[in-house]
Structure formats: structure tokens, C-alpha cells
Amino acid sequence: MKILAIIGLSLLILLIGFQIYLFMKQEGGLSETLTDAQNRLAKAQSDGANLSAEVQYLANPLNLEKQLRAQFNYKKPGETMIVIVPKASSTNN
Numbered sequence: 684m685k686i687l688a689i690i691g692l693s694l695l696i697l698l699i700g701f702q703i704y705l706f707m708k709q710e711g712g713l714s715e716t717l718t719d720a721q722n723r724l725a726k727a728q729s730d731g732a733n734l735s736a737e738v739q740y741l742a743n744p745l746n747l748e749k750q751l752r753a754q755f756n757y758k759k760p761g762e763t764m765i766v767i768v769p770k771a772s773s774t775n776n
Contacts, residue, residue, distance in 0.1 A: 741747045751757040758764045 741750065748757075756764060756766075
């Protein structure tokens with residue numbers, strides 16, 4: 684009878700040990716997932732802050748006009764646009 688109890692307890696301990704191993708393995712995977720999600724959240728928050736700053740900057744009509752002029756060669760009616768092309772540098776010396 685004692686032998687059966689010892690065998691039963693040993694099997695129970697092995698089963699519990701195996702379950703603990705599975706939980707620890709799962710926790711490691713979840714920890715990596717959490718770290719990845721936190722990193723993506725921090726990047727998204729940073730991007731959101733940058734976009735908010737850009738929206739606030741472009742809300743000023745003077746800044747918006749400056750960006751339009753720089754990116755799309757925008758000019759007002761009657762203005763003459765001058766484009767200065769830098770002299771090409773020679774790499775054959």
C-alpha cells in the first residue's frame with residue numbers, strides 16, 4: 684500500500700512539475716509579446732506627438748504657405764519664381 688502511495692505521489696509531483704514548466708514557458712512567450720506591444724505603443728505615441736506638433740505648426744497660415752512654397756513650388760499670382768540650381772561638382776580631379 685505504501686508503494687502505491689509513493690508511486691501516486693511521485694506521479695502527482697511529476698505532473699505538477701510538468702505543468703509548472705509549461706506555465707513558465709508560456710509566461711516567457713507572453714513576456715516577449717508584452718515587451719513588443721509596449722515598444723510599438725511607445726513608437727505610436729511618439730508618432731502621434733510628432734503629428735500633433737506638425738498639425739499645430741501647419742495650423743498657422745504663414746507656416747502652411749511656407750511649406751506649400753517649399754514642397755510644390757507654389758507661387759502667388761503675379762509673382763515670378765526663380766529657381767537657383769547649384770553648380771554641379773566634378774568628381775574627376
